[in-house]
Amino acid sequence: MTPEKITPELFDKLVELAQFALDPSEKEYLRQELNHQLAAVKELSEIPLDPDINATTHGIEVQGAEPRPDVWVPFALPEAIIALAPESEDNLVAVPDVASARKAVA
């Protein structure tokens, strides 16, 4: 039996990094599934790698276009973008502040 890789503590940290607020039942299901996936993935760390092979960003070597010219192309509807925000004030997107953001340490 493969030992579980992700402990409840480590899992909680991942959840915090991912910015989720989960309830306990969902948490346990997710943690189990993650460990099952890791078990399925474990052989990846054991595959003998071909030393001549390099990591690539894409499977195929993309023959893409050159970078674009430095020409201003304004988007016609910037208001439409801000209109998508759940909350805005004076055309600025509004969010609450972070509670501990600018706490000065004496």
Place this chain on the structure above:
Amino acid sequence: MSYLTLSAYEISQKVKSGELKAVEMVEAALAQIKAVDGVQGQLDYQQTDPAQDNKVHAFISITEDIAREHAAEVDRKVAADEDPGLLAGVPLSVKDIFCVEKTYSTAASRMLSNFVPPYTATAVERLTEAGALVVGKTNLDEFTYGSSSESSAFQPCPYNPWNPLHATGGSSGGSAAAVAAGETPLSLGTDTGGSIRQPAAFCGVVGLKPTYGRVSRDGLIAFGSSLDCPGPLARDVRDAALMLQAMAGNDPKDSTSSLVEPVDYLAALQQDVRGLRIGLSPDYDHIAYPDTETGEISYQSIQKEVSQAVFDAAEALAKAGAEIVENVPMPNSRFGIPTYFVISRVEAASNLHRFDGVKYGFRTDQPFEDLNELYRLSRAQGFGTQPKLRILMGMYVSAAAHAANYYQRALKVRAMIRKDLTDAFDPRGAYRIDTLLTPTTPTTSFKRKEVFGNSVLMQYSDQMTVCANHAGMPALTIPGGLDPAGLPIGLQFIANDFREDLLFRAGRGYELSTADASWRQVKPLVLREQEVNK
């Protein structure tokens, strides 16, 4: 001639000649949708009505106004002797992972259930410019994460038109079902690990994953940016080729879209299979079955009807003049799924960072104290379980402590998987094949709820399709028969970069050589019932 039997090619010909009107085609599509689709997918839907049990539920939203507007434009062009385009008057459904102006573009998620983008994906724009009529957005696994379309936040999820108790496959399940059920002759899907081909196989239709970069990803809500490929689903190979022709080609808005010029796919179809070298691989005739506790892989045979179908196809093609090359080794293909688990999750986790309740989409309506709480509640409530799983896995395997062991390795293994294929296709190599023939899926469609919840098993249903994604190469699935339960079997052809022409040639050759096969006369249950109920 019934709407249900006309191919996209035939429709476009008849609309161009004036024999049919585009507006008629819209109404025909809408009528068929009304007849077989039942309720469209919705948030927080509780399925209780037994009358919905035998419906298809392929769609999340129907866009009849847009379709009618475009249809009027097509008819106007025909009347004015202007070119209405390659797909003139052909009803089209679009997987709801594509941003389309004036439509809800939801990704089948609560996170975007109210999102109406101010732009349209390039692929959809090109199809519309070619005269196609977008009649609706099809349902899918949430954010395309899944192989059954069951994880959609918009229920009911699509049901398989061949047997509504069975899954359509995924994530382009709604697209495959819409085509199989005669709702639209064409559908635009996406394929990241098999998401076009697997549901196409399960639903008995044709599905193509083009070469990575062949079709622009602009406007496609991203899952695995280095793997995602928009592609066509259709009832026959010629229709798939027609649809690819209309949307392939470089797009300056997508830096990863290829400068390689598309060829004439319809011309390629005309060539028969004489001289075509078709490979078979022993590494594709068994399926890997993981033990979810230990991770130990055991190997089992493929469902025997599926195996048989591949064998029969090879025979039929040989009879038609193709050369069958056996024992083509694909030794690294068994690492396809583990590699996919890592690469796709890393990219997915990052791609989903932007959904945070701040700029668009879902924001929690529970009270929050501060910014972090806003993020946590919005993301927890907006995302279903599958996206959360993808995000957590992605974060784990790309964390600084693990990246070398997982992510960096997976990138190298991907290159090794590709090398198996390039070696096989190498004109100076030992095998020199033009295309590799494999089953599309290890089994035919499974029952709904049978696999859902077991994320590992669900992922492994993509094991035959995923290697083409890693390699970036094009792959086509075509119907190859029915199993004893009457469920469709899919045959897959894989070819080298930008050789969709070879895929079409092989697929068409198979279609012609089996044109009289009795299984081709069998229709999906939903259509048979419709016939009976007339």
Place this chain on the structure above:
Amino acid sequence: MKNYEIVIGLETHIQLNTQTKIFCGCKADSWESEANTNICPVCSGLPGILPVLNAEVVQKGALLAAAMHAEVNPCSIFDRKNYFYPDLPKGFQITQFYEPIGKGGYMDLTMPDGSQRHVRINRLHLEEDAGKTKIDHGVRLVDFNRCGVPLVEMVTEPDLRSGAEAAQYLTQLRQLLRWIGVSEADMERGHLRCDANVSIREVGSTVLNTKTEIKNVNSIDAVRQGIEMEAQRQIVAVEAGEKIESYTLDWDAEKGTLRKMRSKETEADYRYFREPDLLPVVLSNEEIERIKASLPELPLARKARFVTEYQLNDYDCEILTSERGLSDYYEAAVKAYGGEAKSVANWMINELLRLMKEKNLAASALRITPQDLAQIIQMVDDGEVNAATGKLLVSKVDVTGQSPAEIVAKEGLGAVSDDAALLALVDAVIAASPKEVESFKTGKESLLGWFLGQVMQRTGGKADPKRTRELMIKRLKN
């Protein structure tokens, strides 16, 4: 008390002066724009939309790398830096973590007291800027205008040893950025931002101790001040036996103080990985050579050349090469003049700089051309106009746009230097001022100046002062 030295490394963010942002066609500079008007789906992180690289950003980034003597990377790669923040719409920043566009490099500082400091550069890389947030009644208000503005981040090794050196580095960097035309480098407008890493150690030690990071300094002087304050604080703390902890310190511009922000020990894990939506940034050898060849003569090299070629002193050269346009102007004037370069230097430093300051214009923006200036100097040399008139001409040419010769002719400004004419004037003044002549003859020799002034008045300032003086003395002593 032991002898401590301060160890400083600087991290600068330089806003490139391209037309458009790094990954989309919005304007690169929107200082004047209303909030959220300079945005598009790419820079505001809408789903499904992809970044497209600006070619000019690559050119300017490579040019800067070359100017800093760094190795220009023929294949640099974009990576994603993942974290959550409202002013980061995609939830990741596209940057270059593993393969930056420039590796290594250096800048040689010359301090005012003549001492030198060789500052090594660790790396230069391209990245996109985030938006701006302002906090109002507990609410964060986000403006995405600045998202996607192209930045070069440049990191030095911890080679600086004082707040003054840090200030010098920034001064020279600012000069260089403007010199090669890649950035306006105006710190007040955020074109040039600087974070300073500060630690101390005993003189002679080579160990690097725990450092603190100073952020949010908005002027070169504030950088110097902040560093000095922090170094002092660390010395006091260490002397008192305390341990230095790795904090981030925020500079309060109003109060001129530093505030501890947060501990740096929990470094976020940004999970860097290659940006799959972009291709590698490839520069061929030919392109890199072309970019290097396109570099103009750089400030330090030009200054050194001025010292030897024009035989000027260090201080004058410092001024003349403070800005590229000014040094180009100087050289053009020297060429047009053909005489002693020192003479031109004096006229430039005294008269032209004065004019530039008055009008708040760069030399190249003035109407008076280098050729005009050369002509004026020549005319003074020849005695055609006197020095005072020459100075006047500088302004007049700039105002009217006419050549010096034209103005002199039109306004009759030619110097009066004809002996006969001068003698006539001298005699006239003497005749008209018997009292003053009397005073002079009885010993008040300082009245000579007054007599000369009288002649000047009668000639509208055009009399040749030297000759007039000679003749006046001759007559008075007669």
